Amino acid sequence: MSGMKSSGPFLILIIIGLCVVVFSIFDIIYDKGWMIISLVAFLVIIIITIILFFLKFREKQVAIISIEEFEKTLKGGLYHYKCPTCNGIFAIKKSKKNNKKTVKMTCPNCGAIGIIPPYPAEIEEEIPEKKSVKANFKCYICGEGITVWAEGADLYRETCIYSCPFCGENEPLKRI
Numbered sequence: 001m002s003g004m005k006s007s008g009p010f011l012i013l014i015i016i017g018l019c020v021v022v023f024s025i026f027d028i029i030y031d032k033g034w035m036i037i038s039l040v041a042f043l044v045i046i047i048i049t050i051i052l053f054f055l056k057f058r059e060k061q062v063a064i065i066s067i068e069e070f071e072k073t074l075k076g077g078l079y080h081y082k083c084p085t086c087n088g089i090f091a092i093k094k095s096k097k098n099n100k101k102t103v104k105m106t107c108p109n110c111g112a113i114g115i116i117p118p119y120p121a122e123i124e125e126e127i128p129e130k131k132s133v134k135a136n137f138k139c140y141i142c143g144e145g146i147t148v149w150a151e152g153a154d155l156y157r158e159t160c161i162y163s164c165p166f167c168g169e170n171e172p173l174k175r176i
Contacts, residue, residue: 009052017045080127080151086110089127093147101168105161108132108150113162128152137173139164146173 024038079092088109103116132155138145144166149155161173 083107085112089151101165103165104163106159108155108159109153111156135159136176137161138176141169142167
């Protein structure tokens with residue numbers, strides 16, 4: 001039903017409706033006797049439009065909120081990332097310190113290993129309503145914590161953070 005999110009089906013119906021209007025005008029001018037065909041075509045367009053409206057408003061409306069609005073609802077900050085392998089969105093909660101180091105970790109959605117740069121580009125996409133259970137990690141060296149969860153999916157069972165975003169230690173963080 002991803003087509004329902006756009007106005008594409010409705011635009012197609014409008015174009016078909018305009019074609020039927022032109023067809024009807026042609027029938028009126030040249031008296032071809034196609035009035036029944038025109039009426040049936042209009043009736044089919046009306047029925048399809050009603051069905052599309054019903055399907056569009058029947059599907060669950062997902063709240064579209066910006067990252068900044070979502071961050072305001074939590075204590076502390078939140079970064080959202082998109083995995084280049086599975087296109088899954090996941091979130092990492094900021095700690096008290098500023099992270100200036102790259103983070104090597106597994107994707108909380110699919111388990112692919114990737115690196116997040118210190119200043120990644122923000123994603124401006126629809127954030128799914130469903131959240132996974134969170135996974136908390138703590139650095140052995142500096143003691144800073146980081147919380148990770150998947151957006152719209154279950155958390156990958158073996159999620160791991162291989163480097164601390166705060167002190168840069170390249171040892172896996174302890175899952176607590």
